[in-house]
Amino acid sequence: MAAAAAESWIKATGVPLLEAMKQMTLQQAAVHSGGLIAATVVGVVAGLRLLELVGEQLEAVNARVGRSNGLDVLVGTALASVHRPALVLLPWYGFFYILLVASAFAKVAVTRLDATLHAVTHMCAHQLAGWLSGAAQLMQDTSQLVLIIFLAWFLIGWKAHLLRCVLPKLQSDMGEDADLARLLVPLSNLLSWAIVACAGVTTFAAFGIDVRPLLTVGSIGTVAVGFAAQSTMQNVVSALQIYSSRPFIVGDRIQLRSLGGSVIVAGKLAAPGPAPAGTAVRCTVEHIAPMRTVINGGDQLPVYINNKDVMNLIVVNESKRRRGSVPPGQVVTATLAIRYQDVELLPRIEQAITEYLCSHADLDHSLGAPRCVLSEFNTTGPQLTIRAVLQPQAASRQPFVTAELLREAEQIVRAHGAYLAIEEQLGQALPPSPPTTAIPASQMRPAGGGSRL
Numbered sequence: 001m002a003a004a005a006a007e008s009w010i011k012a013t014g015v016p017l018l019e020a021m022k023q024m025t026l027q028q029a030a031v032h033s034g035g036l037i038a039a040t041v042v043g044v045v046a047g048l049r050l051l052e053l054v055g056e057q058l059e060a061v062n063a064r065v066g067r068s069n070g071l072d073v074l075v076g077t078a079l080a081s082v083h084r085p086a087l088v089l090l091p092w093y094g095f096f097y098i099l100l101v102a103s104a105f106a107k108v109a110v111t112r113l114d115a116t117l118h119a120v121t122h123m124c125a126h127q128l129a130g131w132l133s134g135a136a137q138l139m140q141d142t143s144q145l146v147l148i149i150f151l152a153w154f155l156i157g158w159k160a161h162l163l164r165c166v167l168p169k170l171q172s173d174m175g176e177d178a179d180l181a182r183l184l185v186p187l188s189n190l191l192s193w194a195i196v197a198c199a200g201v202t203t204f205a206a207f208g209i210d211v212r213p214l215l216t217v218g219s220i221g222t223v224a225v226g227f228a229a230q231s232t233m234q235n236v237v238s239a240l241q242i243y244s245s246r247p248f249i250v251g252d253r254i255q256l257r258s259l260g261g262s263v264i265v266a267g268k269l270a271a272p273g274p275a276p277a278g279t280a281v282r283c284t285v286e287h288i289a290p291m292r293t294v295i296n297g298g299d300q301l302p303v304y305i306n307n308k309d310v311m312n313l314i315v316v317n318e319s320k321r322r323r324g325s326v327p328p329g330q331v332v333t334a335t336l337a338i339r340y341q342d343v344e345l346l347p348r349i350e351q352a353i354t355e356y357l358c359s360h361a362d363l364d365h366s367l368g369a370p371r372c373v374l375s376e377f378n379t380t381g382p383q384l385t386i387r388a389v390l391q392p393q394a395a396s397r398q399p400f401v402t403a404e405l406l407r408e409a410e411q412i413v414r415a416h417g418a419y420l421a422i423e424e425q426l427g428q429a430l431p432p433s434p435p436t437t438a439i440p441a442s443q444m445r446p447a448g449g450g451s452r453l
Contacts, residue, residue: 015140018104018133026112033105037098044094051087058083073165081157085150093146100139107132144206152199156192163188186290187236231308235291238307242288247315252285254295255316330364330390332402336409337380342418346374346382352412353386362394362401372409381421384409 021029061076110129167184204211248254283303287294292304338346353372357363363370370388377383386405394401413420 015100015104015133015136017100017140018107018136021104021108022111024108026109029105029108033101036101040094040097040101044090047086047090051083051090054079054083055087073162077161077165078158081161082154085153085157089146089150089153093143093150096139096143096146100136100143103132103136103139107136141207145203148199148202148206152195155195159188159191159195232291234308235306238311239288239290241311242293242307248285248317250285250288253318254283254285255318256283256295256310257314257316330392330395330398332363332370332386332388332390332398332405334386334402334406334409335375336384336386336406336413337378337421338382338384338413339419339421340381343382345416345418346384349413349416349418350374350384352416353384353409356408356412357386357388357405360388360405362391362397364389364391 021032024032058080061079064072064076107129110132163184201211242248283295285293286296286302290307292306293310294302294304296302338349350372354370357370357372358365360370370386372384372386375383375385386409388405390398390401410420
C-alpha cells in the first residue's frame with residue numbers, strides 16, 4: 001500500500017529523446033547521439049568563450065546603465081544579470097545533457113541487442129535496460145533542474161540590478177531619501193521568495209512529484225495569511241499609490257479634509273463623529289513610510305497616520321498648487337563666487353547665509369525654506385547659489401530685495417574671514433594692452449573723408 005501511495009505521488013515524466021531514438025535503427029541512433037554530443041561540446045565551449053568576452057565589457061556596460069534610462073536600463077541589467085548564472089551553469093547543463101544522450105542511446109542499444117542474447121543473460125540485459133531507462137529519466141530531470149536554477153538565478157539578479165540602478169534615480173527625482181528604499185527593498189525580498197517558491201514547485205513537477213496537494217495547502221495558507229495581514233497590505237499598497245501618484249512629497253504644506261469619522265484637529269486625533277463643516281487642518285509632511293505618513297500639525301509634535309487612512313481623506317496640496325503658478329517676479333536666484341583659499345569656510349558660510357534667509361520677512365517659506373547651497377566649482381571659484389521665493393506683497397520690490405540679500409551675504413562672507421573671488425581676480429581678468437605704434441602721415445585720411453590731391 002505504501003508503494004502504491006508513493007507511485008501516486010511520483011510519476012515518471014518521460015524522456016522525449018529516448019522515445020525518438022526508439023523509432024530509429026541502431027545505426028541512426030548512434031549517428032544522432034554522436035551529433036548531439038558533438039554539438040553540445042561545441043556549444044558549451046563557444047558559449048564559455050562568448051561569456052568571457054562579455055565579462056570583459058561588463059564594467060563598461062554597468063557604467064553606461066548608470067547613465068541611461070528606459071530600455072537601455074532593462075537591456076543592460078539583463079545582460080549583467082545573465083552573465084554569472086550562465087558562466088556557472090552552462091558546463092553543468094552540457095555535462096548532464098551528454099549523460100542523457102549517452103544513457104538514452106545505451107538503453108536503445110541494450111534493447112535492440114537483447115533479442116540476440118542467450119536466455120541466461122536475458123534477465124541481466126532486462127535489468128540493465130531498466131537501469132539505463134531510469135538513468136535517462138534522472139538525467140532528463142536534472143538537466144531541467146539546471147535550467148530552472150538558471151532562470152530563477154537570472155530573475156533574482158535582474159531584479160536586484162534594476163533596483164540598484166532605478167532606486168537612486170527615483171530618490172534624486174523625488175527627494176525622498178531612504179523612504180522609497182524602505183518600501184521597495186522589502187517588496188523586492190518578497191518577490192525573491194516568490195521566485196524561489198515557483199522554482200521549487202516547477203522542480204517538483206519536473207521530477208514527477210504531484211504538486212496538487214502542495215498547491216492546495218499553499219493556497220489555504222496564503223488565504224489565511226492574507227486575512228491576517230489585510231491591514232498591513234492595505235497600508236503598503238496605499239504607500240505605493242502615494243509614491244506613484246505623488247499627491248504630496250516630503251516638505252509639502254497640505255490640508256487634510258474629512259468627510260466624516262475621525263478628524264485630525266491641530267495635530268491630534270479628535271473624537272469620532274461627523275466633521276464640522278469646512279473642517280481643514282494645515283500640516284507639513286515630514287516623512288512617508290511604508291506603513292504610515294508622518295505630518296506636523298503646527299504644534300511641533302509628529303502625527304502618524306496610516307497610509308490607507310490618508311488615501312480616504314481629501315488632500316489639498318498648497319505647495320503643489322502654488323509651485324506651478326509662482327510668477328517669475330517672486331523668484332530670487334543669485335550667485336556668489338568665493339576664493340579657493342577659503343573653501344574650508346564654505347559649510348559655515350552656507351549655514352550662516354541660509355539662517356539669514358530663513359529669518360528674512362520678505363521671503364515665502366510655504367514652497368520650501370530659502371537656502372544657500374554650493375552649486376559648482378569653476379575657474380573663478382566655488383559658486384554659492386541663493387534660491388528663494390518672495391512673498392506676493394514683496395514681488396514688486398524684487399530688485400531691491402535681491403540687492404539687499406547680496407549685500408548681506410557679502411557681509412556674512414567677510415565676517416567669516418573669506419572674500420569674494422572677484423575681488424582677487426578683477427585686476428587679472430583683462431589681458432595686457434597691445435603696444436602702440438605711430439601711424440605714418442601718408443596713411444592718415446582727412447577728417448572730411450575726402451581723398452588727398
